[in-house]
Amino acid sequence: EVQLVQSGAEVKKPGESLKISCKGSGYSFTSYWIGWVRQMPGKGLEWMGIINPGDSHGRYSPSFQGQVTISADKSISTAYVQWSSLKASDTAMYYCVRGWYVGSGFDYWGQGTLVTVSS
Amino acid sequence: EIVLTQSPGTLSLSPGERATLSCRASQSVSSTYLAWYQQKPGQAPRLLIYGASSRVTGIPDRFSGSGSGTDFTLTISRLEPEDFAVYYCQQYGRSPPMYTFGQGTKLEIK
Numbered sequence: 523e524v525q526l527v528q529s530g531a532e533v534k535k536p537g538e539s540l541k542i543s544c545k546g547s548g549y550s551f552t553s554y555w556i557g558w559v560r561q562m563p564g565k566g567l568e569w570m571g572i573i574n575p576g577d578s579h580g581r582y583s584p585s586f587q588g589q590v591t592i593s594a595d596k597s598i599s600t601a602y603v604q605w606s607s608l609k610a611s612d613t614a615m616y617y618c619v620r621g622w623y624v625g626s627g628f629d630y631w632g633q634g635t636l637v638t639v640s641s
Numbered sequence: 642e643i644v645l646t647q648s649p650g651t652l653s654l655s656p657g658e659r660a661t662l663s664c665r666a667s668q669s670v671s672s673t674y675l676a677w678y679q680q681k682p683g684q685a686p687r688l689l690i691y692g693a694s695s696r697v698t699g700i701p702d703r704f705s706g707s708g709s710g711t712d713f714t715l716t717i718s719r720l721e722p723e724d725f726a727v728y729y730c731q732q733y734g735r736s737p738p739m740y741t742f743g744q745g746t747k748l749e750i751k
Contacts, residue, residue, distance in 0.1 A: 557740070567678075567686065567729055569740035583739050584642070617685055625733035627676030627691035634685055 524548040526556075526618050526632035533638045534608050541604035542635045544618030551599035552576035555621040557628060558592060558603045562614040572621065573601060581624070608639045643667055643734045645743035653751040660717040662746045664730035669710045674733035677706055677715045680745075681726045689728075690715065717748075725750050 529543045544556065557572035571587075573580040575594040582592070594601040601618060616635045619628035644667040654660055664675075672693035678686040688697050690706035693713055703718040717724055730743040 566745045567680075567731075567742040569731075569742065572740075581738055584737065624738070625671075625674040627678075627688045627697075627731065628686075629688050629691075629697065631685035631687070 524620070524630050526620060526630055528616075528618055528632040528635045531636040531638070533640070536610055536639055536641055537607050538639075539604070539606050540608055540637065541602050542616060542637070543600050543602050544632050545598070545600045546620070547599065549620075552596050553622075555624060556594060556601040557619045557621055558590075558601075559617045559619055559628070559631075560586075560614045561617065561634075570603065570616075572624065575599075575601060608637075610639050610641075612637060613639045642737065642739070643670060643732060643741055645730055645732060645741055647728075647730060647743035647746045649746060650744075651747045651749060653749050654720055655751045656720050656722055658720050660715075660720055660724070660748055662715040662717075662728050662748070664708075664713040664715070664743050666711045666713075666732060670713075670732045670734065672709050675706075675708070675713055676731045678729045678731065679724075679726045680729065686729065720748075722750075724748065 525547045527545045552575050558570040560568045571582040571592045573592045575596045591604045618632040620630040646665045648663045675693040677690040680686040694706045705716045707714050727745045727747050729745045733740050
């Protein structure tokens with residue numbers, strides 16, 4: 523069974539750093555792209571970026587370029603998104619997603635990681 | 642950057658009725674890269690349709706996708722109670738290379 527299991531909810535202060543994870547199982551991790559999608563409270567979906575776990579080649583939405591870093595460790599089938607300095611506006615649910623090629627739909631989604639940034 | 646505009650914002654229908662959801666792109670989109678998702682409250686979205694008209698395995702055949710160019714449609718032929726949710730269209734464009742979601746259509750029970 524294909525699964526994407528994300529790390530748990532986080533509560534952080536503005537300016538702090540954060541790295542959340544997404545572990546894939548039930549399939550060949552390096553054969554599919556992993557992406558990240560943000561959903562702010564009560565809002566729609568925003569694509570952040572995508573990475574090929576096989577070679578760590580990534581692409582970012584212009585809106586998120588320079589704001590986050592997406593990475594992957596194929597040895598443990600895990601992808602990450604990290605922030606170096608969180609802002610209150612980063613408060614959102616973050617989903618990892620699987621795509622079978624760049625441009626494909628996202629056929630599996632993680633359960634989501636809620637990130638709350640508040641002083 | 643391609644912008645996807647979904648209409649209506651909210652659609653109020655009764656079970657058994659037909660739902661037609663629209664997704665319009667600001668410029669032509671390859672059908673290969675057009676997808677539809679369903680999201681229920683408190684849940685992650687679920688892929689319904691990819692390649693504009695291909696249904697994901699396990700998705701009921703009352704869901705169908707159509708369209709090309711700048712106009713795409715998700716049709717639910719006979720609404721079931723579990724179909725009331727928010728629906729998003731999504732596209733991938735090559736210039737710049739990025740995914741874009743529509744703002745969503747909320748399908749609510751009338």
